[in-house]
Amino acid sequence: MYLEYFGFQRLPFTIAPDPEFLFPSQGHQEALAHLSYAHTGHGGLICLTGEVGAGKTTLCRAFMQQLPEHTHLAYIFNPQLSPLELLQSLCDELAVEYTEDATLKSLYAVLNEALLRCYAKRHRVICVIDEAQCMPASLLEQVRLLTNLETDKEKLLTLILVGQPELRDILQRYDLRQLNQRITARYHLNLLSLAECRAYLDHRVQCARRTLEPESVSLFDAAAVKVIWQASRGVPRLINSLADRSLLGAYASSKALVTRSIANQAVREVLGDPQKSASVTQSSPFRFKTVIGTLLLLLSLVGLAAGVYSQRDTINKMITGLNPTNDPIKMLAQSQGVNAETCIAMPDLGYECLWADWSLLELRSLQQPTAVRSLNRGWVLLDASVTDYTGEAVILWRRLDGYSGLVRPGQRSGVVSWVRQRLGVTWNQDWQSIGPGGKAVIMDDDYYDPILAEAVGKFQQGEELKPDRIIGPRTLLHMQRGAQ
Numbered sequence: 001m002y003l004e005y006f007g008f009q010r011l012p013f014t015i016a017p018d019p020e021f022l023f024p025s026q027g028h029q030e031a032l033a034h035l036s037y038a039h040t041g042h043g044g045l046i047c048l049t050g051e052v053g054a055g056k057t058t059l060c061r062a063f064m065q066q067l068p069e070h071t072h073l074a075y076i077f078n079p080q081l082s083p084l085e086l087l088q089s090l091c092d093e094l095a096v097e098y099t100e101d102a103t104l105k106s107l108y109a110v111l112n113e114a115l116l117r118c119y120a121k122r123h124r125v126i127c128v129i130d131e132a133q134c135m136p137a138s139l140l141e142q143v144r145l146l147t148n149l150e151t152d153k154e155k156l157l158t159l160i161l162v163g164q165p166e167l168r169d170i171l172q173r174y175d176l177r178q179l180n181q182r183i184t185a186r187y188h189l190n191l192l193s194l195a196e197c198r199a200y201l202d203h204r205v206q207c208a209r210r211t212l213e214p215e216s217v218s219l220f221d222a223a224a225v226k227v228i229w230q231a232s233r234g235v236p237r238l239i240n241s242l243a244d245r246s247l248l249g250a251y252a253s254s255k256a257l258v259t260r261s262i263a264n265q266a267v268r269e270v271l272g273d274p275q276k277s278a279s280v281t282q283s284s285p286f287r288f289k290t291v292i293g294t295l296l297l298l299l300s301l302v303g304l305a306a307g308v309y310s311q312r313d314t315i316n317k318m319i320t321g322l323n324p325t326n327d328p329i330k331m332l333a334q335s336q337g338v339n340a341e342t343c344i345a346m347p348d349l350g351y352e353c354l355w356a357d358w359s360l361l362e363l364r365s366l367q368q369p370t371a372v373r374s375l376n377r378g379w380v381l382l383d384a385s386v387t388d389y390t391g392e393a394v395i396l397w398r399r400l401d402g403y404s405g406l407v408r409p410g411q412r413s414g415v416v417s418w419v420r421q422r423l424g425v426t427w428n429q430d431w432q433s434i435g436p437g438g439k440a441v442i443m444d445d446d447y448y449d450p451i452l453a454e455a456v457g458k459f460q461q462g463e464e465l466k467p468d469r470i471i472g473p474r475t476l477l478h479m480q481r482g483a484q
Contacts, residue, residue, distance in 0.1 A: 002251035006219065012208035013244040015237050017055075019062035021207050023200045023236070027190050028059060034187040035063045035160060044147045044155040045182045047171070048162045050189030053237030056162050059189070060128055067126070072118060074127040079135045083142040087111065090127060090146075112149055115156035125157050132163035133170060133468065140170075144179040166468060169408060173450070191234030198225045200236065201243055219247065223260035231267040241270050272355045272392065328371035328379040329353060332396040335381060336369055346396075354395040354473050360386070366477050369396040400476060402446075407471040409453040416452070417445040419471060422479050423455045 003011070012021075022028065031048060050056045064073055074093030081089060087107040091098050096114040098107055118125050129135070129143070149156040161167065168188070171180045192200055202218050220228070224246065232238035245266040246258040255262065333340050340346055343353035356363070363370050363382060374380050375388035382393070402414020420426060448471070456475065457467040463478045 002247050005251050006205075006247065008205075008208040010208050011244070012204040013240040013247070015240050017058040017061050019058060019065050021204055022058055022062045023055075023196075023203050025192065025196050025200070028055065031059055031187050031189050032063060032066075034185045035059070036066075044150070044158060044184055045143075045179075046158065046160045047167065047183050047186040048160065048189065049165055049167050049186075051191060051235060052164060053235040054189045054191060055236045056189060057130065058236075060130065060160075060162055064128070068124075070121070070123040072123060072125045074125075076127065076129045077131065079129055079131050079139065081139060083138060086139055086142055093127075094125065108145075112156070115149055116151075119151065119154070119156055126160065127157060128160045128162060130162045132161040133167040134163075134466070137173075137175065140176055140179055144182065147179075147182050166408065166470065169410065192229070192236060192239070193234065194226065194229050197229040197232075197234060197239060198222075200239060201225060201228070204240075204243075219250070219256075220258045220263070221260070224258045224263035227260055227263040227267060231271060238270075242266050245270050272394075326379045328373075328394045331379060331381060332369050332371050332394065336396060338396070347399075350398055352397045352399050352473070354397050354477075356393045356395060356474075357391050358393065358474075360389045363393055363395070366395070366481050368477060370394065371396075395477070397473060397477065400480070403476065407448055409448050409450060409469055411448050412444065412446045413448065413471070414446055415471065415476070416448050419456065419476075419479065420445060420452055423452070423459060425452045425455045 002008075014021075034046060035048065048056060048059070064075070067073060072094055074090050076086070076089055076093070078089075084104055084107070087104060088098070088102075090096075091107065091111060091114075094111075094114065096111060098110050102110070115125055127146075135143070143159060143161070146157055146159060147155070165188070170176065171183070198218075198220070201220050205219055220243070228239055228242045228246070232242055242263070243258075243266075246263050249262045249266055250256070250258045253262065327341075329343055330341055332338075336351075338346075338349055338351060340349055340351075346353055360372070363372065370382040371379050371394045372382050372386055373390045373392040374386060375390050377388075379394075380386060400415050400418055402416075402418065404413065407413040407416060453469045456471060457469045459479070460469070460475055461467045463475075465475060465478065
């Protein structure tokens with residue numbers, strides 16, 4: 001591919017959580033310092049949060065690699081367990097033996113004895129729980145009980161909860177106040193600024209080079225960096241995807257530097273939505289050259305060409321025989337009689353473009369106007385004849401009245417009353433609600449209360465969606481289907 005062309009030993013922008021590529025930004029260094037609090041013996045419960053793709057897992061891998069000698073580590077990456085399964089997983093990770101019929105009480109006792117043995121040897125025991133925002137209340141209560149494993153002077157077990165920003169909201173719940181009060185260190189990992197994005201790109205390029213030259217020339221000009229940063233919103237995982245596609249485009253175009261136009265088209269290729277690109281050029285031939293770059297890899301693997309440059313020259317001749325891919329937005333608009341050619345104009349007409357990678361079965365079940373990318377025919381309207389689905393889809397969604405964005409528990413939104421009616425969770429008019437001051441409170445149908453949040457979570461679980469209790473387009477689409 002482009003490894004030899006740019007002088008790389010390995011791919012610089014893989015989305016795998018490789019700790020060797022960890023970017024030492026100020027935020028990441030501060031986060032590592034908070035995690036290192038686990039070494040002191042004072043950090044009984046530590047909480048690390050950050051947006052999806054912010055680099056939490058990479059950070060945890062780097063932290064785990066730096067653990068000192070005589071540290072025992074348990075890493076729980078599937079938090080959707082029962083309290084019993086959590087203790088079993090913890091024992092398994094720490095090589096603590098237990099019987100098959102062990103109860104919660106007996107597991108707790110066995111684990112406590114093992115931790116005391118470690119304490120006697122001055123060994124530290126750390127448990128990292130990833131994706132903690134998915135943990136049900138019953139499991140979080142078990143985490144609180146684990147913090148009770150202690151001597152008169154020190155905690156026997158340090159727990160680190162790692163999760164998305166929703167975890168912070170969950171921990172603020174009244175019924176979890178005991179757990180929240182036990183957190184001794186917490187840190188939220190922010191996204192990268194424009195300056196950090198440029199440094200991040202150069203850092204990963206430098207790590208992937210064959211020779212670590214102190215003053216390596218950047219492969220991205222200033223305008224390209226800005227395009228990538230704006231489109232990714234500073235999310236490292238998205239930066240990786242956009243940078244990788246940009247380098248592939250530069251390689252296919254025989255360029256030594258990623259420019260604004262190449263970065264813009266990379267945004268279109270990766271994110272799909274034109275409104276996420278700073279200034280995407282619709283007629284750019286880069287889409288076809290990107291495909292060609294991928295074909296070059298296949299040719300090199302099977303030995304069909306003699307060298308990298310001859311491969312590129314041979315296949316670039318195929319460009320003239322290709323036609324531009326049809327526009328899914330125009331296709332959907334025409335099918336619904338909507339006078340719009342871009343996603344930007346859709347909200348004014350009561351519609352929204354939803355770009356999805358959901359299964360064909362789910363897309364069909366939603367019964368919404370949908371265009372999918374076909375392997376052989378490009379973009380086509382979804383119907384029973386589509387079988388060669390590539391995993392890219394666009395749904396033309398008629399937004400519900402009052403919906404203006406994701407709704408989390410504790411927030412107010414005009415769509416909440418519709419959800420309340422749809423799930424049959426209505427206020428009991430025979431009851432009167434009294435506030436903390438003793439005054440009657442008028443209940444607001446637009447307030448997303450805990451009772452409704454529980455009902456939304458159960459609905460999501462029944463639909464095999466992520467039970468995060470967040471009211472978003474995917475959840476609403478499933479509710480709309482049931483209401484039709």
